[in-house]
Amino acid sequence: MQFTATNDKTDAKVAIVIETPDKSEEIKGTGPKHLFLQGLAGCTGGAVLFLLQKMRTEMPSKFMVDVSGKLTTEHPMVFENIDITYRFEGNTDVETIKKAVKMSEEKYCGLTYMLSKVTELKIGILLNDKTIER
């Protein structure tokens, strides 16, 4: 089953797929819970980059946010926890990264703030593939 999602700000269309018992159906699009987490990743990722810019540090050469969630097995299937890993590459200052991530979580990304009230957020930071202790 498929929905088309639109919004009132841009002309972007997003295909949403819902898993149906008919597995022969070709899956084109993104599942609702994936979209939900992608929105979360975009929110906090955007906030982190915005904050790094504001703090006038060297910007990362590459930046990714990995988000995954563990669902309960019984209905209502909610996220028991959500892992958010920020992956930076380049020469950005470590302390500034830690500060930006913390500020995003606590104040500048409303979605992580909201979800932190109803599920456990597990935050990780990698700089050039090395874990940064928070």
Add this chain to the structure above:
Amino acid sequence: MQFTATNDKTDAKVAIVIETPDKSEEIKGTGPKHLFLQGLAGCTGGAVLFLLQKMRTEMPSKFMVDVSGKLTTEHPMVFENIDITYRFEGNTDVETIKKAVKMSEEKYCGLTYMLSKVTELKIGILLNDKTIER
């Protein structure tokens, strides 16, 4: 600023745009909070259709879910409330629709369930453009 979002189940890519001070930038993609709400709409919309099928009622000829949220004006900008309006067209039985929407909210859509704990959800139902009292 733009991210590309991918997921581990399908080959769908979603363009996420983050508003930046440089307004000259062409906006192509969906904002993070829009994506988040689209995920919510897909989750509850899929659950409602699944439930209608299970209850063997006549399926709607058309089905849309409108979702919008009111954000606070100060950081962290969270949803003060979220409006979810289910719009059905066709000859689907009214009582079955009401039941399916209620079951989606309370049990079968984990995302509405989670968000109902941190914000006010305002639910509306329209059948052939007429409001259905819940």
